[in-house]
Structure formats: structure tokens, C-alpha cells
Amino acid sequence: MSEIDFYKKSKYIKSFSDKLRNNETNAEKLLREQIKGKKVELLRFHRQKPIFAYRENSGIDRFFIADFYYHPSRLIIEID
Template sequence: MKKSDLHKTGMWKGATKETFIKARILRENMTEPEKMLWERLSKNQIEGLKFRRQHPILFYIADFYCHALHLIIEIDGGYHDTIEQKLKDDKRTERLRSNGITLIRFRNEEVLNNIDGVIEEIIRVIHKLKLK
């Protein structure tokens, strides 16, 4: 399969060149909670699964993505509390789910104050997905 075909149907699902450029910038400027979680997700440390950070899918950028399970992990800051952003997040979640992707969200504070609990929840979701 050619790389261009993957952009249409594979792990990128049609992401544009601009989305890839933005993802690269986001990888270079990760937040502290993102850095903390990446320390635990990188190098196949959880259930031997590969996660990508700031990964383009459609015209979105997932904070973390596991292609093997079609799982996105998002870390939300305070701006996700606004009504406008909640509506955008709901629309994004629905669009991703309609493409066969599972999405779980954590607050910045959860990652900063309870990283072990966040990892436990991620593992719980992984086990549930593996049973499907």
C-alpha cells in the first residue's frame, strides 16, 4: 500500500499536509501533562503497544494515538470547559467514533496529580478493546 493510500484509509484517514505541519509544531511544544503521559506511553511500555504523539487523523490532531487499537487519548486543559469548546469536542468525538476510533479524555490535573490512576484507566480501556 502506498503512503498516499494510508492518508485516505489508514491511520491518518485523510489528514492534510497542513495538519501534519501543525502536529510537528505541537510535538515540539508539548504541555507538561503531555510530557508526563508520553514518558509512560512511549517505547511500547503499556501492554507492548505503540503510541504516537500529536498524531493527525482526519483534520484533527490526537494527543496520543494507538493504531493497533484505534485508540485516542486526549488531555484537556481548562479551555475545554467552555461551552463552545465542549460542543467542538463532542462533534470531534462523534466524528472520530464514526470512523471506528475509541477516544478517552483526561484532565491536565488528573495527569499531573494521579498519573498512576490515569495509566490504570488506559490499561482498563485497552483490555476492554482487546476483548472486542
């Protein structure tokens, strides 16, 4: 994959995760409020974080978007 292709995909993935962040579900909103209001706020959770999953043999990169992600422990929380 060329550098230009990577940045095009990155912009697409980021814009998609931004849309998800702006349209959170009630459950996601409730958890976000709980995290903000408790001692957990010391932890920096990312919301709607794109995560690289794998690269197919054809060279296509696959990502998923985690509802909440804490990088130091690589904790992913999915609420659906």
C-alpha cells in the same frame, strides 16, 4: 479534491502536528514519560496524530489532532 490539493493540505496538517509535538504540555510530557517507562512501551503510540474526522458537503475535509493515538485498537487519548 484534486491530488495536488490533498498533498498541500497533508503538508499543512503535518507541519501543524509537528509544531504541537515540539511544544507539548506538562501533562502530555508526563504521560509520554509514563508510557515510555512501563510495559506500555511495547505499544506504539503516535503523538500529535492527525485524524480525519469528516468531509463537509462543500468538500472541505475536517481533521483533528489527537494527543496520543494507538492504531490497532484505534485508541485516542486527549489530555487538556
